[in-house]
Amino acid sequence: MTTLDEIAGHFGQYGGRFVPEALIGALEELDAARIKAQTDPTFIAELAELHRTYTGRPSILTEAKRFAEHAGGAQILLKREDLNHTGSHKINNVLGQALLTKRMGKKRIIAETGAGQHGVASATAAALMGLECVVYMGEEDTKRQALNVARMKLLGAEVIPVTSGSRTLKDAINEAMRDWVTNVETTHYMLGTVAGPHPFPSMVRDFHKIIGEESREQVLALTGKLPTAVLACVGGGSNAIGIFHRFISDPEVRLIGLEAAGDGVETGRHAATITGGTPGVLHGNRTYVLQDENGQTIESHSISAGLDYPGVGPEHAYLHDIGRAEYRAITDAQAMHAFALLCKTEGIIPAIETAHALAGALQIGNELGPDAILLINLSGRGDKDVHTAAQYFGIPL
Amino acid sequence: MSTPLDDLFVKVRSENRAALIAYIPAGFPTIEGCKKVIQAFVEGGVDAIEIGFPYSDPVMDGPTIQAAADQSLSQGTNAADVFAALKVATDSGVPAVVMTYWNPIEKYGVEKFAQSIAANGGSGVITPDLTIEESTGWKSAVEKNEINPIYVVAPSTSAQRLPQVTSRCGGFVYAASLMGVTGTRAAVSSGAPDLVARIRETTELPVAVGLGVSTREQAKGVAGYADGVIVGSAFIKAMQDAPNEAEGLKSVKELAQQLSLGVREGR
Structure with a gap:
C-alpha cells in the first residue's frame, strides 16, 4: 500500500538520489529486483517461511x-x-535484502553498523545464506559495543573499524559507500536503515x-x-x-x-x-x-x-x-x-x-x-x- | 557565451594536446598555504585549476583527499574561503572551477552559489554526487549565470544513461577512470580509453579523465585519448610528504612541470 508521494523515490521534497554516478546502475538493478520480488509469490513465500521458522514471527x-x-x-x-x-527488528530487513542479494547473483555483502545490531543481523543473514560479509563500524562504536563485535566475528563476518571523521555510524556509512563504489559489481550494500539513496528508504520500510x-x-x-x-x-x-x-x-x-x-x-x-x-x-x-x-x-x-x-x-x-x-x-x-x-x-x-x-x-x-x-x-x-x-x-x- | 574553460579546450585542441587540470581543496594545507599552492600550479604550467570545497562526508574520496579535507575543515574553511581561492586562480589568468559535494551548495543557496562562482571569475562547478534527476534547480542556476555544469560519468554508466548525463554537461565531461574513490594508483585503469570512446559517441564536448593519475608517464598515456588530465591526490601527497611548506610547494611545482610535459607527449 503506497499512501505517500513516492514518485521517483521522493517523499515530498525529501529522499531522491544524491550519489556518485558509479552507483546509479546498482541502485537501478536493486530497485528492479525489489519491485519484481514484491509481487513474486516464490519470494514472498520464501521470506514468510524464513520469518516463521527462523526469525520467530x-x-x-x-x-x-x-x-x-x-x-x-x-x-x-x-x-x-x-x-x-x-x-531486534533488524533481522526483518536483512533477510529480505539477503534474498534479493542472491537473486541479483551477488556473493558479497557489506553493511554499516552503529550499535552493532544491524551488523549482527547482517552477519547472521550472510551466514545463513552463504554470503561473504564485511561490516564497517566506527572505531568509537567498536569500543562501546565490543560484545557485538565479537558476535559478528563468531558469525564469520569481517569487522572493519572506521577511523575517519567522528569514528561513529555516519563515518561507517561513508566507508561502506566507498567500498560499494569500488566493488559494486560483486557486492550488495545491505543498508540498515530507511535512509540512503532510493530505493533504500522504501525497500527497507517494506521489509519492516x-x-x-x-x-x-x-x-x-x-x-x-x-x-x-x-x-x-x-x-x-x-x-x-x-x-x-x-x-x-x-x-x-x-x-x-x-x-x-x-x-x-x-x-x-x-x-x-x-x-x-x-x-x-x-x-x-x-x-x-x-x-x-x-x-x-x-x-x-x-x-x-x-x-x-x-x-x-x-x-x-x-x-x-x-x-x-x-x-x-x-x-x-x-x-x-x-x-x-x-x-x-x-x-x-x-x-x-x-x-x-x-x-x-x-x-x-x-x-x-x-x-x-x-x-x-x-x-x-x-x-x-x-x-x-x-x-x-x-x-x- | 563561452567560459575561459571552454576557450582553453579550443586552444589545447588547436595545439593537439591535452590540458592539465590540477586539484587542491580550499584551506589546504592552510587557508593562506592553499593560495601558494595555486601559485605553484600556475608557475608549474597547469592549464586549469579545480578548487575543492572540503566536506565532512566525502564518499567519493580516498584517504589522501579525506585527510586534506579534515585538515582544511579543522581550520574553519568556509564558502568565502573557497571563493577567495577561486579568485586567486582566476586572477592569475588560469581557468578555474570548484568541485564540491552537493550539500554545501544547497546550504549556501543554489542560485547564490552559481552567482558567486561567476562573480569570482570561475568557469564552472564539478558536482560528483549530484545526479541529473536532482539537477533541475542547478540547471537553471548555471544557465542564468553562464557557467559550466560538469558532471562525472563512470565506467558503469549505461549506454542508455550516458547521453542523458553528457547532454547536461558544459565545459567538459569528467570521466572517472575506474570504479572507486580518488587516490594515486600504480596504473591508470585500462577501462578509461573505452569510457572516453563511449562518451565521445554521445557528445562533442571535451572529455577529461580523473582518478589515479599521478606521474608524467600516466599523464602522457591519458593525453593520448583524452582532452584533459585531472590530477589531485598526487599534489596533496606532495604537500603532505614534504618536511615543510616551502619544500612542499617546490615539489608541487616540479610535479606540475612534469605532468605538463606529459600532457604534451601523448600524441
Whole structure:
C-alpha cells in the first residue's frame, strides 16, 4: 500500500538520489529486483517461511501493566521485536535484502553498523545464506559495543573499524559507500536503515512494515480498538517506519517518534535530527540533517549508539512536515530512567535505543491518562547494553 | 557565451594536446598555504585549476583527499574561503572551477552559489554526487549565470544513461577512470580509453579523465585519448610528504612541470 508521494523515490521534497554516478546502475538493478520480488509469490513465500521458522514471527504483544502505573494508567502494549532472532527488528530487513542479494547473483555483502545490531543481523543473514560479509563500524562504536563485535566475528563476518571523521555510524556509512563504489559489481550494500539513496528508504520500510501489520491486528484482537498512539524510537528510523506504516491511513492514530536528545537539544550535544536539524542532503538523500551554516555535518551525541546519527530517514522528514507524525526528543537521563523502570516493573531489559520510546510512553501516558492505548515498538533487547547501563547506574562489573 | 574553460579546450585542441587540470581543496594545507599552492600550479604550467570545497562526508574520496579535507575543515574553511581561492586562480589568468559535494551548495543557496562562482571569475562547478534527476534547480542556476555544469560519468554508466548525463554537461565531461574513490594508483585503469570512446559517441564536448593519475608517464598515456588530465591526490601527497611548506610547494611545482610535459607527449 503506497499512501505517500513516492514518485521517483521522493517523499515530498525529501529522499531522491544524491550519489556518485558509479552507483546509479546498482541502485537501478536493486530497485528492479525489489519491485519484481514484491509481487513474486516464490519470494514472498520464501521470506514468510524464513520469518516463521527462523526469525520467530509473528512477534508477540505484551501488556505492560506494572510499567503502565507510571504512565498515567494508560494501557501499554509492547510489540516484542526484541524476541526476534538476533534480538531486534533488524533481522526483518536483512533477510529480505539477503534474498534479493542472491537473486541479483551477488556473493558479497557489506553493511554499516552503529550499535552493532544491524551488523549482527547482517552477519547472521550472510551466514545463513552463504554470503561473504564485511561490516564497517566506527572505531568509537567498536569500543562501546565490543560484545557485538565479537558476535559478528563468531558469525564469520569481517569487522572493519572506521577511523575517519567522528569514528561513529555516519563515518561507517561513508566507508561502506566507498567500498560499494569500488566493488559494486560483486557486492550488495545491505543498508540498515530507511535512509540512503532510493530505493533504500522504501525497500527497507517494506521489509519492516510487517511490524505494523501484525501489531495492528494484535491490538484490535486484544482491545477491539485501534491504539490511541503508536510510539517508536527514531535514529535512522527503521523500526519506527516499520510500526507506523500500516497506521498512516488511520488518521485517528497518533504516530510519535522519539529522537535522542543526548544531553539536551539546547546543549547542542544530541542526535535529535528532526527536532534540532534543518533540511539538507546526507548519505544520498535529502532529509533533516544536523549541519552547520556551511552544510558540514555536525557530530551527533547520544548514550545510544544506535540513535547516534546526524540524519534521519526521508519518509520521517516528510511525515513530520505534513503533520502526520510527531517527533519529540528524549534525553539520555530520561531514557535511562525508562530503561531501569521497564527492567524492574516488567522483567524486560530493553535496548537503550528502545528506552527512548519507553520514556516517550511515560510522557504521553501521563498526558492522555487511563483511556489511552499506547502501542510501543520494543525494537530491541538490552543485553548488548548491560555494560553501558551498569556503568551509568554505578553497578560494579 | 563561452567560459575561459571552454576557450582553453579550443586552444589545447588547436595545439593537439591535452590540458592539465590540477586539484587542491580550499584551506589546504592552510587557508593562506592553499593560495601558494595555486601559485605553484600556475608557475608549474597547469592549464586549469579545480578548487575543492572540503566536506565532512566525502564518499567519493580516498584517504589522501579525506585527510586534506579534515585538515582544511579543522581550520574553519568556509564558502568565502573557497571563493577567495577561486579568485586567486582566476586572477592569475588560469581557468578555474570548484568541485564540491552537493550539500554545501544547497546550504549556501543554489542560485547564490552559481552567482558567486561567476562573480569570482570561475568557469564552472564539478558536482560528483549530484545526479541529473536532482539537477533541475542547478540547471537553471548555471544557465542564468553562464557557467559550466560538469558532471562525472563512470565506467558503469549505461549506454542508455550516458547521453542523458553528457547532454547536461558544459565545459567538459569528467570521466572517472575506474570504479572507486580518488587516490594515486600504480596504473591508470585500462577501462578509461573505452569510457572516453563511449562518451565521445554521445557528445562533442571535451572529455577529461580523473582518478589515479599521478606521474608524467600516466599523464602522457591519458593525453593520448583524452582532452584533459585531472590530477589531485598526487599534489596533496606532495604537500603532505614534504618536511615543510616551502619544500612542499617546490615539489608541487616540479610535479606540475612534469605532468605538463606529459600532457604534451601523448600524441
